[in-house]
Amino acid sequence: MSETQRIAPRTGVAFELPKGATLTVFDPEGSQVADLLAYAAADLREVISNGRTFDYEETLALTTGNRLWSNRSNPMLTIVADTVGRHDFLLTPCSEATFRHFYPDRPVHRGCFGNLAEALSPWGLAEDDIPTAFNLFMNVPIDGATGRIAVLPPISRPGDYIALKAEMDCVIGLTACSAYASNGGSFKPIAYRIA
């Protein structure tokens, strides 16, 4: 098992996760979001897809036992443990454009989108290769009657975690989220471990 790694507030990392390995992502201080991307190491044009995942899992509420599917209809990651049970796969990583849109009076940040693009650049990936991310611990309630969504602070508490087992060799992008709203207004680290 690897040592626990820390992702500093408002930054991101990328790393390879071999088939069979389990990635555990911790929310050390609670109420923080981590955006996760997965690409197939064998062909980086195969990537996680919220649409395929919703199709095959028949739910928007993904937790232990659910799988994250690729655009080529292959399972990439299986959620094998989850102490929170509330994540989001609807919304895209925060970016300079989303900062300007949602927080016009506050400092702009390149956000998870820019952090992911930089972290993934050694693999030749760039902004246009970033699909909708799986947003760990992100709390986006849905009003089923009206379709309205909201972004609320995560319900995760210090030490909560989610564990994902790789179903193929993956390249993973992972952030400690930079947006004001998604974590209740404070920027905190994320931690992860590979076993």
Added chain:
Amino acid sequence: MSETQRIAPRTGVAFELPKGATLTVFDPEGSQVADLLAYAAADLREVISNGRTFDYEETLALTTGNRLWSNRSNPMLTIVADTVGRHDFLLTPCSEATFRHFYPDRPVHRGCFGNLAEALSPWGLAEDDIPTAFNLFMNVPIDGATGRIAVLPPISRPGDYIALKAEMDCVIGLTACSAYASNGGSFKPIAYRIA
């Protein structure tokens, strides 16, 4: 205004839609789905994004007045008329893999995914370039409490339509859906007109 074009059952088309033009898509017989994709004609790596759209529109229920956004945070299409008010932007186009998954005892079809890939091939686009589509008339109710989704027959009636105005020069992919469940089990045409 162009003549009304017909998309035969279980087929798809692609065409250019210039900025300012309005595409009206009709459900001539009722209860049929049409998968729609939009790419920026100036750079085909800019494409509609369900995640960016949900972010900026703050709803999953897209209808008149809502815009469809690209992965680069630009508005691509504005819904300017809609006699149905029930569409889906969660699920990916049906494909050989989804036919095998959902209908293991019935004939496999390449589905909207294969139809879109062929129709878009003159622009150099292929299957890996197809994101989650905007599925016109598709009826996917969401249980907000549990996150469960279902695919029900569309509520569209014969002659219902949705109209989308192009906010940039677009390449559009459009199908008459091939799946068994999404249209209540019968395969029907779709019609469209450009004005």
